[in-house]
Amino acid sequence: MKVFVTGGAGYIGSVTTELLLDKGHEVVVFDSLERGHREAVDKRARLVIGELRDAAQVQKAMLDARPDAVMHFAAYALVGESMQDPGLYFSNNVTGGVNLVSAMVKSGVPKIVFSSTCATYGYPERIPITEETPQNPVNPYGESKRMYEKILAWYQQIHGIRPVFLRYFNAAGATLRFGEDHEPETHLIPNVLKVALGQAASVKIFGTDYNTPDGTCIRDYIHILDLAGAHIRALSGGHTGPFNLGTGTGFSVREVVDVVRKVTGHTIPETVAARRPGDPDRLVAAAERARTVLGWNPEHSNLESIVESAWAWHQAHPHGYRKTA
Numbered sequence: 464m465k466v467f468v469t470g471g472a473g474y475i476g477s478v479t480t481e482l483l484l485d486k487g488h489e490v491v492v493f494d495s496l497e498r499g500h501r502e503a504v505d506k507r508a509r510l511v512i513g514e515l516r517d518a519a520q521v522q523k524a525m526l527d528a529r530p531d532a533v534m535h536f537a538a539y540a541l542v543g544e545s546m547q548d549p550g551l552y553f554s555n556n557v558t559g560g561v562n563l564v565s566a567m568v569k570s571g572v573p574k575i576v577f578s579s580t581c582a583t584y585g586y587p588e589r590i591p592i593t594e595e596t597p598q599n600p601v602n603p604y605g606e607s608k609r610m611y612e613k614i615l616a617w618y619q620q621i622h623g624i625r626p627v628f629l630r631y632f633n634a635a636g637a638t639l640r641f642g643e644d645h646e647p648e649t650h651l652i653p654n655v656l657k658v659a660l661g662q663a664a665s666v667k668i669f670g671t672d673y674n675t676p677d678g679t680c681i682r683d684y685i686h687i688l689d690l691a692g693a694h695i696r697a698l699s700g701g702h703t704g705p706f707n708l709g710t711g712t713g714f715s716v717r718e719v720v721d722v723v724r725k726v727t728g729h730t731i732p733e734t735v736a737a738r739r740p741g742d743p744d745r746l747v748a749a750a751e752r753a754r755t756v757l758g759w760n761p762e763h764s765n766l767e768s769i770v771e772s773a774w775a776w777h778q779a780h781p782h783g784y785r786k787t788a
């Protein structure tokens with residue numbers, strides 16, 4: 464298939480592009496390179512540098528590419544930033560998304576696989592989280608993703624677009640070529656690895672008084688290769704609707720830091736810091752729907768394998784995609 468990948472220069476988009484190409488698909492990456500990296504775009508893909516918020520640019524790129532399907536990764540994804548500047552999130556993640564799906568309608572592209580998130584659930588009442596768990600986002604980032612799911616559902620009803628919403632839990636890990644390089648970096652695993660690389664003195668643990676056995680937050684970490692594999696399964700057939708993507712097993716912040724100690728052999732000093740606003744105690748997926756309907760089975764998401772792959776990438780790219788410090 465020919466796939467139009469927005470955000471193919473970003474963390475999850477770059478790895479999904481790599482996997483699509485490995486499986487013989489053709490890929491057009493549409494990315495502004497504002498937060499993504501040119502070096503993260505697989506050379507086998509065609510890169511179109513463009514801005515989602517510019518409807519004419521998206522329309523032209525879509526008409527030129529004439530893809531069979533769209534995978535939509537491009538979005539702002541920082542919870543803290545969304546609480547400071549919600550407009551940024553609604554204009555890029557919602558308005559930009561409307562431009563994208565409108566361009567699909569005009570070009571006759573029937574299918575979109577959308578990067579959604581467990582942040583659409585907010586503080587869930589029950590764990591594990593199923594797709595039927597009520598969506599009550601607690602920040603503009605999660606709200607922008609939920610809004611776009613609803614917008615896509617209307618495009619399905621009115622225009623016959625077939626949308627799949629993949630609600631990721633905590634994306635982590637790397638392939639040999641592509642890994643996680645955000646500025647600023649807010650995610651736990653790369654921040655712990657920075658300590659092992661000697662780029663930070665200690666890791667901050669945001670809160671030790673949560674309602675969990677060791678007092679730190681529990682999350683469900685999923686390898687980006689497994690996420691990429693779910694996208695490819697979601698492409699085919701008549702699949703539509705939401706799918707949670709997680710392993711169903713949660714690890715606390717302290718357990719993650721311990722695994723990093725084991726993998727890197729570094730002592731990793733820690734400092735306890737205040738809670739980060741908006742962090743639920745636990746987020747763990749019930750991913751049976753992805754298993755039964757998509758036939759998806761995470762193969763790379765053992766926590767130690769995730770950390771090993773991220774450690775290998777960060778050692779090879781100690782300053783991310785930048786060549787020099």
Ligand code: UDP
Pocket residue numbers: 633649650651652654655666667668669670680681682716739742
């Ligand atoms: N966290 C932490 N120190 C860090 C980064 C994250 O203690 O330097 C915690 C964070 O508060 C959360 C968990 O690690 O409980 C996972 O955070 P991350 O930002 O990786 O993902 P999120 O769950 O927010 O999507």
